[in-house]
Amino acid sequence: MSGLRIAILTHSTNPRGGVAHCLALAEALCALGQEAVVHAPDPAGRGFFRDAACPTVTVAAKAVAGGTVALVRARINDYLRHFSTPAACDFDVFHAHDGIGGNALATLRHRRLIPNFVRTVHHVENFSDPPLAEWQDRSIREAARLLCVSRTWADWVGHEFGAGADVVGNGVDLSAYRTEPTKADAAVRERWGLGPGPVILSVGGFEERKNTLGIIEAFARLRAHHPEAQLVVAGGASLLDHASYRARCRAALASAGLVVDRGSAVIETGPLPQADMPALYRVADVLAFPSWKEGFGLCVLEAMACGTPAIVSRQPPFTEYLAPADALFVDPADSDDIAGAMAAALSPDTRTRLRASGLARAAAHSWRTCAVRHLDAYAACARTRQDLIHA
Template identity: 85%
Template structure:
C-alpha cells in the first residue's frame, strides 16, 4: 500500500477514551509509514492532554456558554471553518470518531470538498434532545465506511442502521503501562493522600454511563469492613452535562458518611496527566468498572497491563474480549455483588491469578495490530470513493 495522508477527527483534546484511542491509533499508523494527523477543537488553545508521536492539529474553537446542543453545533461549525478550503482538505482519507467530526465531514462531502469519510462508532448514546440524536444518526448514515471497536456495537449498527461495520478493536501501549513499580507510584500516593488502603479506582468521573452510583454504594459496603479503604474517582472531563447525576452521587456520599477530598475516603482527581495513569493503576488494589454502556473499555486493558485486577460488567463488550478468568464479572445493577467483587479482588490468591491473567490478556492487544485492521478500509475509501451507506 502506498503511504496515505489520513485526517483523524475527534471531539476534544481532553483525556477521554475516544481521544486516547485516536492518538494511539495515529501513532501506530505513522509507525507503519503513513501520515495520520489527529484534529480536535481546542477552545483553550492548550493542545492535547499528552504529547504524541504523530502530527496533531488544535482546531481553533469558539467558547460556548449555552446548552450541550449549542456546544455540539458550535464544534461542528469550528470544524467546517477549519476545513473550508481545498488546501485544508488535502488528505487521502478522512476519519471521524464521533458525531461532531462525522457531521462536519458529511457537510464537507455535500459541499464536494471531500469524497467521503470513515466513521468509527465507539458506542451510540441515547439523547433526549432530538437534534443531538439526529446529528449522531447522520454521522453514521452518511459515512462511506463504518468501523467499530467491538463486535457488540457492530451488531447494533447492523440491527439499528442496516449497515455493516468492520471491527478494529483497541490496543494498549505496553511500554507505558507496566506492572513494575516506579518512583511515580510514591508521588501519586503523596499527591492524593493515599494511605494503606485498600484503594479502589474508578475511571471516568461522576457519570451515569460509568455507574458511579453503583460504585459508591458498593464502596460504602466495603468501607464497613475495611475502615481505611479509599475510592479514587479519576477523570471526568466530558462535553455532556453530568451535573444532575453528579449531584446524586454527592448526595449518596453524604448519606453513606463518606467524605471527599485529598486523603479522605473518596478522592476526586479530575483529569489525570497521562504520565501518571500507569502509577495510579499500580497503586490501586482494583479497578471498579461495572459500566452500563461502553464501546470497549480501554482503561480495563490499561489496568490489566499494570497488574491491577479489574471488576467489569457481566455483559458485552467486556464478555466479548475478556475470558471469565481475566476479570471479576458482576451485575452492574447489584451493588452488593460489586462490593463482594471488591473484597474478592483483595484476596492474595485472587489478586495473583487476576494479575497473571490480565497481563496475558492485555499483551495480545497491540496498537499496531489495531492500526493494521484499518488499512483495508482506508485503501477502499481512498481508491474507490464509495457512495454513502443507506439504511
C-alpha cells in the same frame, strides 16, 4: 499499501477513551508508514492531554455559552471553518470518531470538498434532545465505511442502520502501562493522600453510564469491613452535561458519610495527564469498572497491563474480549455483587490469578494490530478519492 495522508477527527483534546484511541491509532499508523494527523477542537488552547508521536492539529474553537446542543453545534462549525478550503482538505482519507467530526465531514462531502469519510462508532448515546440524536445518526448514516471497536456495537449498527461495520478493536501501549513501579507511584500517593488502603479506582468521573452510583454504594459496604479504604474517582472530562447525575452521586456520598477530599475516603482527581495513569493503576488494589455501557473499556486493558485486577460488568462488550478468568464479573445493577467483588479482589490468591490472566490479555491487544485492521477501509476510501480527482 503506499503511505496515505489520513485526517483523524476526534471531539476533544481531553483524556477520554476515544481521544486516547485516536492518538494511539495515529501513532501506530505512522509506524506503519502512513501519515495520520489527529485533529481536535481546542477552545482552551492547551493542546492534547499528552505528547504524541504523530502529527496533531488543534482546531481553533470558540467559547460557547449554553447547553450541550449549542456546544456540539459550535464544535461542528469549528471543524467546518477549519476545513473550509480545498488546501485544508488535502488528505487521502477522512476518519471521524464521533458525531461532531462525522457531521462536519458529512457537510464537507455535500459541499464537494471531500468525497467520503470513515466513521468509527465507539458507542452510541441515548439522546433526549432531537438535534443531538439526529447529529449522531447522520454521522453514522452518511459514512462511506463504518468501523467499531467491538462486535457488540458492530451488530448494533447492522441492526439499526442495515450497514456492515468492521471490528478494529483496541490496544494498549505496554511500554507505558507496565507492572514495574516508578518514582511516579510514590508521587501519586503523596499528591492524593493515599494511605494503606485498600484503594479502589474508578475511571471516568461521576457519569451515569460508568455506574458511579453503584460503585459508591458498593464502596460504602466495603468500608464497613475496611475502614481505611479509599475510593479514587479519576477523570471526568466530557462534552455532555452530567450535573444532575453528579448531584445524585454527591448526595449518596453525603448519606453514607463519605467525605470527598485529598486524603479522605473519596478522592476526586478530575482529568489527569496520561503520565500519571500507570502509577495510579499500580497503586490501586482494584479497578472498579461495572459500566452500564461501553464501546470497549480501554482502561480495563491499561489496568491489566499494570498488574491491577479489574471488576467489570457481566455483559458485552466485556464478555466479548475478556475470558471468565481475566476479571471479576458482576451484575452492574447489584451493589452487593460489586462490593463482594471488591472484597474478593483483596484476596492474595485471587489477585495472583487475576494478575497473570490480565497481563496475558493485555499483551494480546496491540495498537499495531488495531491499525492494520483500518487499512482496507482506508484503501477503499482513498481509491474513491482518486477516482473523483481523475474523473
